[in-house]
Amino acid sequence: MHKKIFLMVFLAGMVAFTVASRADPVTISSGDTIQKVLSAQTGKKVSVIIKSGEELTGTVTTVTDELTHLGELAGKEFYDAIVVNSNIAAIIVRVK
Structure with a gap:
């Protein structure tokens, strides 16, 4: 009986996680x-x-004509980055 309840809760959690993790x-x-x-x-x-080849991953917090503020940098949790928009060669966005 406990195994069935655990399995049902586990499956419901997995479905909820899958739906929540989908991106636009x-x-x-x-x-x-x-x-x-x-x-x-913004917010994603x-x-x-x-253009130098470096990759920065973070949350877009603010975008102006010249600069982009990336917060919560991956691998550099205590740092943010300000990136010059004209120096960006590509943007990678998770869509699934």
Whole structure:
């Protein structure tokens, strides 16, 4: 009896986790810029590839015309990053 209850609770938790972990698809349109794409990801975790080849992963907190603030950097939990938008070569967003 306890095994059945545990199994039901476990499966319900897995379904809830799967639904909660889905992300919105990324869309772009004519005239979009790095700034617009990053602004659409505000509050979400992204990776940005800098033109030098370095990859930074964090939560987009603020985007201006010139700069992007990434908080909660992966692997550097006590640090944030300010990235110059014109130095960003690519943006990686989790969509599944």
